[in-house]
Amino acid sequence: MKLIRLALARLIVIGGALALLVIAWRTLRPELPAAERGRRLAEKTGCFACHGPEGTRGTVNPGRTDVSVPTFEDDVMMYAKTREEIREWIHDGSTARRRASAAWRDERENGALRMQAFGTRLTERQIDDLVAFVTAASGPKIPDSLARSGIARAEKLGCTGCHGQGGRLARRNPGSLKGYVPSWDGPDFAELVRDSTEFRQWVEKGVSRRFDRNPAARYFLNRAVLRMPAFKKHLEPADVPALWAYVTWLRHS
Ligand code: HEC
């Protein structure tokens, strides 16, 4: 009888420990958005050597009339009209449309630097992540005008420094709970922001009331290198609704 009780007690302790582990794993598990996985992969794969840091400053490309490697920003619109074309560039090193042009083939031949085909080196899923990053960096077209003014204000206010292009990245943030700045994309956002009221609290005060009252959350918020600033005194009256419209568009696009 005593032995059985001991075995039972052990089982309960082990079961409890396992349950705690599962909870810890689920709260701490990083869930990087595709664009951030793509950014980290681009860094590892050497893309930024030619396209510049985060694809923002093309390296000089002697021999070519366009003088430098295209960036992932506005240039993409000239080179790739759609996501499928961005994918083609990365997968094949060019697009069918470009290969049909003799003038382009000469340009490519003359340049010191050439885009490679990464289709043999990377998996399809990795290429999808790179496409998500290049798309975020290129500032995609937003049909809704309130949402469009929202992202313009986010850039003006400096939000996209920490939250990345389009608010889609998750830059490293040492000391924070998950180790990165949460993006406005992806599942972390839904845990942090339940509705437009909480969104307004984050933006105006730098924290939501719910998180401010939670001692465990406060501990990690205070300990992180990057902290969400309180923007209240820098905001114009139309800002929060416009920012919210942008985030809503982003999460449904
Ligand atoms: C050795 C230099 C080099 C490297 C490394 C490189 N590229 Fe390129 N890339 C180019 C050049 C040059 C072009 C222009 C293509 C042309 O017109 O011939 C280009 C074009 C592109 C384009 C289409 C045009 C645009 O606006 O950017 C995309 C997208 C692209 N590269 C993505 C990537 C990605 C993603 C990686 C890493 C996996 C990468 N490149 C690595 C040189 C490079």
Ligand code: HEC
């Ligand atoms: C200095 C870096 C920094 C800047 C600038 C910044 N944030 Fe944040 N933001 C954070 C961090 C870090 C968090 C996570 C909470 C924390 O650790 O304080 C956060 C959290 C948030 C959240 C909670 C949900 C989520 O998934 O991101 C929202 C919403 C948000 N920020 C919006 C904005 C807006 C809008 C702006 C511009 C007006 C902005 N942030 C500017 C660092 C920043």
